[in-house]
Amino acid sequence: MMQTRKLSLIALFSALSVILMVFISVPLIPTVPFLKIDLSFIPIFMGMMLLDLKSGYLILLIRSLLKLLLNNAGVNDYIGLPMNILGFMILMTVLYYCLIKNKWRPWIQKGMSIVLGSVALTVMMVLMNYFYAIPLYAQFANFNIGQVFGIFNYLLLAVVPFNLLEGVILISLSLLILPFVRRLINLI
Template structure:
């Protein structure tokens, strides 16, 4: 048991380091807002969830974002980016956890479809609320970032960006689960609640 736990811990640490590296490769995916970037690190965070469920999800996301904060800091020393990144990862994949653990009776295609739709909508709503109540007030009142029309920024920039981000991650999620699920199962490091979920 101790050996298995140690193997899982080491694997999560390695995944966190890989997620940190992938977070450095940022891509502009939404032309109206080039400053909003996308990266593929969330898919590595998803592998962490396949290994240890929500705990693995949180662990890999924390390692990724804490390393990013250590190396690059935050806006005026405030870890806004770290908090937003972790919130986005949790919003994306907590729904997937429930579909993998509780939705085993669903046909695979239906499960993937529902996972994608619910994850994308959850991400969009969570990030909208996070920005409205936390990030935007900090940016505008504390850091004095110029946001002329907050409502337009949230509804015309942030919402479409997160819908697109959720869509890309939903497609990637199918690939990651199909590739890594059997490999993790074979190596006896697949989270027990996901075993026997049809792919």
């Protein structure tokens, strides 16, 4: 792909991702409204699938930097955004190997990407919450989740179901939209 076209697509997908992250976020579990799904992963996924894995990582990093510069939510972004970046990087890596690097049948690729991607995202986010977010929120935001819900209750009853559901929704939507975006990009 020509370098100019590739850079233009990276810029386009980064901008779409920022817009989706800033304006569309929905809580999935009513008891923990601060855990919100944002659809910013979809343009990142498109960039990864239409360009390459490194371009997907670059789109993710540009989106995150723009979010910090244009719509900074303070402590929530300083703690949550690194988690979002690492979680999405793990998810992208798993999806890349499920969808591009193997020779499974297409329906197996899609099914395995949904299952393995969701599980990888969930495991990463449980670890990040336990070792990173919970201690930092307690120290800097004066919000001790251990006293409110109990750490293991929070991880088991909120973080695990949220991230499994988020993974299934984001991957499924991305896989459904990909053929249309691919056709549209090929027309340009």
